[in-house]
Amino acid sequence: MKKSFLRIAIHITIAFIMLYRYMIAKGFDNLGQLLSFDPILIPILLAGLFLSIYVHIFLHEGGHFLFGKLSGYRLVSFQVRRFKYSQADHSLHHMQAASPLLAGQCLMAPPNGDYAELPYRGYLLGGILANALTGAALYSSAFLMEPKVGSLFVLLSFVPVWMALSNLLPKGQNDGAVLREVSRSLPARRLLFQQLEMARLIEGKVPFADLPDAYFEDLKDAQYQKTFLVDYFYMVAYVRALGELEFEEADSLLRAFSAHRPVKESVYWPIYVMESLFCDALFGRLTNAEEKYIQIQAHPLLKRYWYANNRIRAAYAFFCRVDIEEAKKLLKQVSAGAENPPEGMDNNIEMLVIRWLNSYFEH
Template sequence: MKRAFLRIAGYISIAGTMLYGYLIAKGLNGWGRLLSVDPILIPLLLAGLFLSVYVHLLLHEGGHFLFGKLSGYQLISFQVRRFKYRQADHSLRRMQTASPLLAGQCLMAPPKADYAEVPFRGYLLGGILANALTGACLYSAAFLMDLREGAVMVLFSFVPVWMALSNFFPKGQNDGAVLKEASRSLPARQLLLQQLEMAQLIEAEVPFTDLPDAYFACLGEARYEKSFLIDYFYMVAYVRALGNLDFEEADSLLWAFSAHRPVKESVYWPIYLMESLFCDALFGRIGTAEEKYSQIQAQPLLKRYWNANNRIRAAYAFFCRTEIEEAKRLLSQGSAADETDAEEVDKSTEARLVQWLKGYFE
């Protein structure tokens, strides 16, 4: 909490310094003109600032694309909120559901070379540089304008500057955190590049069960467990086990994940909690499943994931609550994969699991 407060205070200080510097450069002679703004323009200005976030998201992901191409990477998919372009079939679609944690993403496959020789900094820094340059241009343009119009331009320069800073300083698994992690060691860099390679296969609709076993050799090795980039591999390996209906292996993967990694700090925490509840239900750990269900219902973000997955809800209804009709109703609505394009969901696996659960009622 203290760190978050200091980060917000830092952003406010930078914004204040930018505005003060602009006013000083203009001589502060027209300060009264800034205060005499027509009130009806204020909501329009706020709406414009809000909409500009989407413009700068597009520029941010475009920066990743540009610097990725310059580094020899190939586009896999390009996403801004619910709109996603897939290179595999050259399609642009509006997704029915999208992760609330994902504002945008430009996935690119690295060039074929030894992992130690593949460039990665340009690709990871591209979005930050795009936002920083846009912010600098907008701020510089303000000095060429009249005081009032220039002050508005300064306000609009805050958005790309804020995005550049929030992605540059390591936090969670943002660009800065991934860059720092990949720069720390060759094993961490290998995890990053292999994740991108797997993403290319998944976007080409290769079933998770057909992904090369070599990508999962890192699981259980101490040198990889230190990196948060291993989290993705646990999640994909878990889905592979589900695809083979190997529930014991799937359950053991989740246990290993929680034993080796600070799961609550992972971006995959919501998915882990849902899937661990699913396994708890299958293996009769009813008390644990009910505790997790209560936790899910108390948090809006987790509840959103819960409502999007009929397979997990049906398993909980049947194995924990013995609500057979409710389980049938949920399964009749189809699988989560029918309405999502999330990378962590394998459509063939979800469909097979739904059919497996339906087998209890046939």
């Protein structure tokens, strides 16, 4: 709570300083003079500020792409909200089940070479630099214009400045946090590069079962449990186990994840809650499953994930509630969304598990 308050205070302070310097430069005696325009423009301005967020998300990811290319990285995919371009098949498509946590993402594969020698700062800082430069350009341009137009440019500059600060100041698993993490240790840097390499393979439709086993050897190494970058490997290993219908292995991986990592701090926490409920249902841990269900219904983000995954809802209905008709109904609905599997899931694996669940109703 204290860190969140401090971050908000920093943003507000910087915005105030920017506005105050502009007022002084333009000779304003008070804020009222600056804001003396038609009130009907206020909702238009607010709408413009909101829409500009999407522009700056695009520029942020474009910054990762530009500085990544300059560092020798290769594009894997480029996503802004629900629109995603995949380099593997040169396709642009609209995602129905994009993660609510993901505003944008520019995935790039690192150049070949020794992990200890590969560049990473340019790629990680590219988005921050793009937002910072855009904010600086908008703010500087304001001083060249007449006051009322210039004041709008000052306000519009707040969005990219805010995004630059939000990504630079380490929080969760943002760019600043990843940069700090990989700068501290070689194991974390190795995990970053392996994650990018594995993402390229997955984006290229390589089956999860065919992913090199070497990527998952570090899951049992204590030194890798110290970094949040290992969380991704737990999730991919879990999906691989599901693809083999090795439910005991999948359950074991989730249990190891929660035992070794602060799960609630991970960006994969919503997926963990959903999939652990699925495993609880399969293995008859009814009390655990019911507790998670109550938690999901009380949490808006978890609830969104819940309604996006009929497989888990069907398993809960069948194994926990013994509501066979509801389970059948949910499984039938899966076919309609077969091209849009839940976040982090491979479509073939998702349908394989669905067919396994359906086998309960074939006799």
